[in-house]
Amino acid sequence: MMNQKSPSIKKFTGYHATMIIVAFFAVVVSVNLVMAQFALSTFSGTVVDNSYVASQKYNQWLEQARNQQAHGWTVSPAVRKTGKASIVVTDIDSAALQGATLSAVAEHPVGRTDPFALDFVQTEAGDYVSVQPLPEGRWKLKIIITQDDKNMRVVRDIW
Structure with missing residues (x-):
């Protein structure tokens, strides 16, 4: 009879599960930080400098647009x-x-x-x-x- 070694099977333990979860969240947090940096560096978030002043000029802007359309x-x-x-x-x-x-x-x-x-x-x-x-x-x-x-x-x- 031959002496065969049985292959060594490693057990999946709580340590392995913890490392998988930690690695997953490390990737998610890293991607979020990179994307947040891209977002902040490419768009200031300002559409108009002062929304109150823009609202006061709105009707004037509409009138200018009508005049421009009249030129054809x-x-x-x-x-x-x-x-x-x-x-x-x-x-x-x-x-x-x-x-x-x-x-x-x-x-x-x-x-x-x-x-x-x-x-x-x-x-x-x-x-x-x-x-x-x-x-x-x-x-x-x-x-x-x-x-x-x-x-x-x-x-x-x-x-």
Whole structure:
């Protein structure tokens, strides 16, 4: 008869259960801390600086929006052309808006860099291209379009 050793089977003890539970919660807490750090570093939580003042201006903002709609201007999504922002603006008849003045403030959507100004020049009929280059990445453009006594404010994202 051969002498065979039986394989050694380790018992599952309370120590093993405790270590599994501790490891599980260590992972959960670590992930929560990392995600909280990301959340706090990418969004300030501020939508408006002063909600009371914003509520007082609400009706004025609605009136401005109605006036802008009455112009009938259409502003295309902002696109990149050779490292610069490009926007097409048309009038109420879908014809190119000629001779308008465009300016914008470019803001990083999560505030990683300071906002900066962009000026636009008309290159083709209704096509306006920024004079200054726009750095790579996602930007929010707060655009002001002025022609004669009419003006329009729009916000466009550009990637």
